[in-house]
Amino acid sequence: MLLLNEQAGLACGKEDKALAEKKIKTIGILTSGGDAPGMNAAIRAVARKALGNGVKVKGIKKGYQGLLNEEIIDMEKKDVSDTIQRGGTILGTARCSEFRTLEGQKKGAEICRKHGIDGIVVIGGDGSYRGAQALSKQGINTIGIPGTIDLDIACTDYTIGFDTAINTAMQAIDKVRDTSSSHERCSIIEVMGRNAGYIALWCGVANGAEDILLPEKYDYNEQAIINNIIDNRKKGKSHHIIINAEGIGHSTSMARRIEAATGVETRATILGYMQRGGNPTCKDRFYASIMGAMAADILCEGKTNRVIGYKGGKFLDFDIDEALAMHKEIDEYEYEISRLLSR
Ligand code: ADP
Ligand code: F6P
Numbered sequence: 001m002l003l004l005n006e007q008a009g010l011a012c013g014k015e016d017k018a019l020a021e022k023k024i025k026t027i028g029i030l031t032s033g034g035d036a037p038g039m040n041a042a043i044r045a046v047a048r049k050a051l052g053n054g055v056k057v058k059g060i061k062k063g064y065q066g067l068l069n070e071e072i073i074d075m076e077k078k079d080v081s082d083t084i085q086r087g088g089t090i091l092g093t094a095r096c097s098e099f100r101t102l103e104g105q106k107k108g109a110e111i112c113r114k115h116g117i118d119g120i121v122v123i124g125g126d127g128s129y130r131g132a133q134a135l136s137k138q139g140i141n142t143i144g145i146p147g148t149i150d151l152d153i154a155c156t157d158y159t160i161g162f163d164t165a166i167n168t169a170m171q172a173i174d175k176v177r178d179t180s181s182s183h184e185r186c187s188i189i190e191v192m193g194r195n196a197g198y199i200a201l202w203c204g205v206a207n208g209a210e211d212i213l214l215p216e217k218y219d220y221n222e223q224a225i226i227n228n229i230i231d232n233r234k235k236g237k238s239h240h241i242i243i244n245a246e247g248i249g250h251s252t253s254m255a256r257r258i259e260a261a262t263g264v265e266t267r268a269t270i271l272g273y274m275q276r277g278g279n280p281t282c283k284d285r286f287y288a289s290i291m292g293a294m295a296a297d298i299l300c301e302g303k304t305n306r307v308i309g310y311k312g313g314k315f316l317d318f319d320i321d322e323a324l325a326m327h328k329e330i331d332e333y334e335y336e337i338s339r340l341l342s343r
Pocket of ligand 1 (some may be wrong): 064094096128129131148221
């Protein structure tokens with residue numbers, strides 16, 4: 001694990017030494033898995049820092065699938081102009097089952113060698129890191145950057161896209177709340193996050209939801225939710241907002257059952273892909289920029305099989321194998337407070 005200020009040495013004397021050794025001549029950048037706002041800021045930072053280090057940069061389109069299809073383009077500083085504010089990923093992204101096979105991974109490494117690519121920065125989630133780990137085993141240096149709205153990567157407190165996604169979802173939930181109050185309805189609003197409840201937890205607290213259902217904690221006790229709705233009606237509450245995480249799902253059938261049991265009109269809203277789009281927030285742009293630059297530096301230095309993280313207020317890098325073995329849990333205190341404030 002290395003601190004950013006130790007890395008900072010790279011920008012000065014150490015950098016000259018590393019570059020003089022010319023370990024790395026050309027790097028590739030790819031985005032993989034679900035897109036996330038801020039990925040473009042990361043691509044831009046990787047490209048500009050690597051080019052500044054005197055290293056050539058190639059963009060690999062559509063993740064590992066694009067690598068296997070040899071969709072590889074040269075990138076100059078101007079190619080990332082006017083991108084920091086844009087959502088999505090200018091390189092495109094994909095999920096690629098062929099890359100899960102040893103054959104696919106060998107083919108990917110061979111294509112890298114054919115194009116003179118010595119190292120790759122992979123921007124994505126845990127799955128994408130496994131691909132990077134496999135490429136590293138095939139002799140291609142790899143560095144991962146956490147890019148996912150789900151915040152479900154254990155080695156880091158921050159993932160690119162999460163901040164934009166929660167703000168987008170929060171604003172959408174505020175709107176649903178307005179109409180829910182007017183009609184005196186119960187609303188179940190389903191947010192993304194795959195198997196993780198971070199988006200649900202943050203929005204549940206920020207939107208003042210009456211119930212917050214997290215996959216990590218939910219006990220499927222629907223009767224408790226029904227009792228809560230009935231109690232709140234008795235207290236005169238005009239709406240009842242339930243934030244349900246995608247990992248629990250089934251919001252539409254849950255709404256039907258709750259309406260039948262409470263007599264309160266209940267609607268389900270599944271926010272869906274809108275949470276992955278839009279202009280990244282300042283926080284996503286800033287963190288992505290620092291992480292991107294750091295990834296370029298450590299890749300140029302000749303490191304491999306590392307991922308960038310942000311922990312305890314510092315930017316760090318970890319071994320991918322160690323990072324993938326780490327576990328992350330919903331913070332107990334945050335969970336308790338979310339429950340306390342909703343009642
Ligand atoms: P995320 O990176 O957001 O977790 P996925 O889990 O879908 O998204 O992974 C993205 C891509 O990474 C997959 O489509 C696949 O190409 C690659 N990948 C995932 N798991 C592995 C693995 N075990 N070995 C090699 N490549 C993998
Ligand atoms: O990982 C980001 C994410 O949006 C998850 O929240 C969601 O479960 C998944 O991707 C959806 O993936 P797809 O784009 O393949 O439907």
